[in-house]
Every structure is written in C-alpha cells, then in structure tokens.
Amino acid sequence: MEISYDVVVIGGGAAGLGGALALARARRSVLVIDAGEPRNAPAGHIHNYLGRAGTPPGELLAIGREEVTGYGGEIVTGTVTSADKVGDGEFRVTLADGRAVGARRLLVTTGLVDVLPPDIPGVAERWGRDVLHCPYCHGWELRDQPVGVLACSPLAVHQALMWGQWTDQVTLFLNDANEPTGEEYEQLAARGVAVIDGAVAGLEVRDDRLTGVRLRTGRVFPLAAVVVPPLFRARADFLATLGLATTEMEMAGHVIGTAVAADAMGATAVPGVWVAGNVADPKAQVIVAAGAGLTAAAALNADLIAEDTRLAVAGALSR
Template identity: 55%
Template sequence: MDTTRYDVVIVGGSAAGLSAATTLGRALRSVLVIDSGTPRNAPAAGVHGYLSRDGLNPRELLAIGRSEVLSYGGTVIDAEAVSARRTPDGFEVALGDTRRFSGRRLLVTTGLTDSLPPIDGLREQWGQGVVHCPYCHGWEIRGQRIGVLGSGPLSVHQALLFRQWSPDITLFLNDTVEPTEEEWDKLAARSVKVVDGAVAAVDAVGGILAGVTLRQGASFDVQALAVGPRMEARSSLLESLGLHPQVHPSGAGRFIETDPLGATAVPGVYAAGNVSNLMAQVITAAAEGVMAGAGINADLVEEETRWAVEGRFGPFSAGAEAAATRIVAGHRRHGLSDW
C-alpha cells in the first residue's frame, strides 16, 4: 500500500477535520489528517454548547476525536501543510518538513485567526477574562460586571447580547464605534452604560482580569471584557489553489465561500468549519465536517461509478461485480420483476 496516497487529504485536525475524517473512515475511505496543532480555542478552559461534551477541555475533545479517526483506519500526523497543487489524480500537499501526500480530494479545515485590537494586556487575557461569544462564555460570567470593547460594526449588538447575562454592562466606544440614534435608544432602554474614549490597557491582578484603563487615565472596574475580533480565514493553502477569501456580510472578517456540503469553486477542493463559516461554534464546525465528509464520499462514488460504466480502472472495472451490475441492468431493461 502506498502510504503517501489517500482518497482524501484533510488539512486541519480540529472539530471539522476530525468529524469529516471519521465520517469518511466509516465510509471505508483512506483518509489522512494533517494537523499543525494550533486550534483556535486552545486558550479556553472548556468547550461549551456541545451536547454531551459541555465543559470538556478543548485538547481532550481533540484527543477523543483523533482516537475515533484512528479506530476507523484513518491516519493523523502532526505537521504543517505549506502548499497544495493540482495533479492528474487529484491534489498534492507539501509539508514544511518536505514530505508530500496525495489525495483524490482535498478538504481544508484550517479555521480562522482572531485579530485583536492592539491594546496592552488584551491578548494575554484572550480566552480567559477576555471573551467574544456569549453562548460560549456567557454562563461562566453571568451576573458579573462585563465590559464590551468597541471594535467594529457588531459592538453594539454584542453589548445588547451580553445584557442577557448581566444587568451591569459597560460599552467602551474605544474611538471606533459611533452608535446610531436607534442604537443609543436601545442601549439606554437596556441600561447599558457607555464610556467614550480610547482604551489603552486591559488590567490584570495575579493573572485575573481586573478592569480597563483609558488613554486619558480613567480606570473602570470590570470582571470580564467582551470583544469582537476581526476573524480572518486561515486560507493560504486554499489561495495557492486559486481560492480567495471574501468579506463576510456582517463585516466581521473574511471567509471562504462553499456550498452546503463544503464544495468550493475549485472542483475537488472542499472547506468546512471556521475557514468557511466565521460564526461556527465547535459543535457547528463538527456538523459541517460530517456534511463535507458525506459530500466528498458521494463525489467519489459518482466518479467511481463513471469509471465502471466506462470500463476503466476502479473498484468495479472488471470481474464478477461488474458482470452482476450488467445482469441487474439487463433485468430492468426487460421489465423483469425478480429483483
């Protein structure tokens, strides 16, 4: 067996990639998962909103997923994919250590990068005192003094969302947000405090978030800070194949467009998870991986069936199985009912 050639090569080994690999493994496909070991949610203490896995450490979730992939005959390697190119048989992926692997189909599940405002102390608290998603972190900070850092067009929406989890919400405009008259009315109606001026630093004591300080020196005591990062698809591998990220309609960042089964505009290339859905939570990314896996398998089945019809190489190119197919077809053509 050629251990460098697979039915499907998957680049990215988080929820979407591992779910796709498990689905394909169960479909008796040879699958390789290449993972660089940099999951987006690594700073978080636990995964939330994932039925039956709520609160599980992200690394533990991935370890379980890897075990499932291996149990169905898949292969997982720790490496970074640096480029991809089309070949007569599909695609070749090159790794940073010079190894190369080929697949009839390519699935990219490399996720996204959160681009945070350049504020002192913000990155250090990311995934801990600094959060972004109320459905991922709202329960853990419920009832606390929550600040919302103005960072883009969705900041007012974010402040109103977090108001569901606490009556004490402060929106820091941060010289980037100018609420409309309608938004001012909404903020006032929901008793959201609004602070003008740019934020200079996120303060922490003993590694725990303690507040924010404005450039003019004023400090505000908040226990948690929500921020809407700009989300950028990790798309370099896809760009090497001619696929380029598009601006998301919400203005939240850039993503790779796909159809509902993950197919991109380049035949044979698929994408799933946060690289194609900026808003996907872990459970959503996992579901999209399953859909992409099913879509890829159906695509391969269609190709193999075409090979069989043409009498070319493939699983049904010759022998008894091909003959049986012709007999069945013959019965159907003559209207016989013994099938």
C-alpha cells in the same frame, strides 16, 4: 509523493476530525494533517456541545483523534504550505518540512485566526480567558457579573445589547471611536447599558486575572471580563496555488472577516475540494463545525462513489 489517499483532511479540529471519522467509517483511506494550533486552545472548556458541555478543548480533540485512528484513519503533525492539481482527479499536498502526499479529494478544515485590535495592551495575552467575544460561549459563566465591551468596531452596540441577555452590568467603552447613533443611545439606555467616553489605555490584571479596564485619564472600571470584536481571517493562504481565494464576510453591512465560499455541502469552486468549519463559516461553534465536517465528508464520499462507479463501468466495457 510517498503515499496517496482517497482523502487528505487539512486541519485536525472538530470539523476535520468529524469529517475524517465519517470517511474512515466509510472505508476510505484518510490522512489528517494538523498543525496543532487550535483556535480555542486558550479556552478552559467547550460549551453548547450536546453531551460534551464543559469538556476542555484538548480533551475533545484527543477523543476525536482516538476515534479516527480506531477506524483506520491516519493523523500527522505538520503545516500545509501548498496544494496543487497534478493530474486528472489527483492533488499533491506539500508540507512545510518538504513532505508531500497525494489525494483524490481534499477536505480543508483549517479554521480561522482571530485578528485582535493591536492598540490595547494585554488583549492578545488574555484572549479566550477573560477577553472574549461570544456570549454563547462564555455568557453563562459571566452571568450577573460586570462585563465591558470595547467599541473596536461598528458592531459594538450590537455586542453590548447581546451581552445584556446574560448580565445587567454591561458597560460600553467608546474608546474614542464608533460613536453610537441617537437611536442606538436610546436602545442602550433602555437596556441599562452604561456608555463611557474616553480612550482605553489598557487592562487591569491581578494574580493572572482580569480585574478591570483603565482609561488614559487613569480612571479604572472594575470588570470580570472584556468583550472585543476580532476580525475573523480564514486560514486558507495555501489554497492560492489551486486558484481558490477567500471572500469577505459581512454582518449588518460591516466586514467581519474572510472565508472560503462553498455550497451548503461544503463544495468549493474547485472540483474535488471541500471546506468545513470556521474556514467556511466564521460564526460556527464547535458542535456546528463538527457537523459541517460530517456533511462535507458525506458529499465528498458520494462524489468518490460516483467516480469509482464510472471507472468500474469503463473497466467492464474495456474487457
């Protein structure tokens, strides 16, 4: 190991930078390792972030990086392939290029991957632009415009009803799957949500802008955006070397993804390892992820202070 730090933060998004900032200000030696693949990169702006509404995601990260390094934190680009316990209170973090660094504690903020339905052409290419899932992120910008919800999961009715808060032009495309119950049909009708049978063949795009959905019958429905429910998969495979696995996350009895289990402060089942942001909470928006990074950093720093105190007392007694 070339260098050892008090804390290595794995992941440089809002949660990682939020945690690193607090730790650097606490005068801890901190290294942030970031693969440079932010989940929200396709989005034009961040919303619901008090004081930063409308900020481009890349700009927020640049501001955060400058703040972290301004307090003495270090940031490197790289992908972590494994993390191992190498002694009492010490971890080794190995990167894909062979580099390795040591750490007394780990803060994992690697986020998640949106696993999209593979059978609809164009969905992945337009994800985060006009193929969306979160009305709190994009609803205001699409207010009063036609929005289509693709029934790719049992939660499609829930999504259609939610989007109805922002626009009264919501259409649910059943896509030959996930037939609503009688009660759900009543709810959709009461909220003015149109329901369309038939399989979706693809998206209509003109001048790099989504214009509608095309059924296999050839019928086209004009739309400003399409809503697709992804499966949220935590980026945490490298933690397997520590014996830390992901668990399934459910909503209304349906699996919506995976996450690393942790307590309210971000501590995992492995002593010395904390998590924050979407790797632990798939539902967390950017401002929540940043706050979770701060919360985990404070708990982590308290743990280090307790260890430093024990070592100081042991050293005093041995003299």
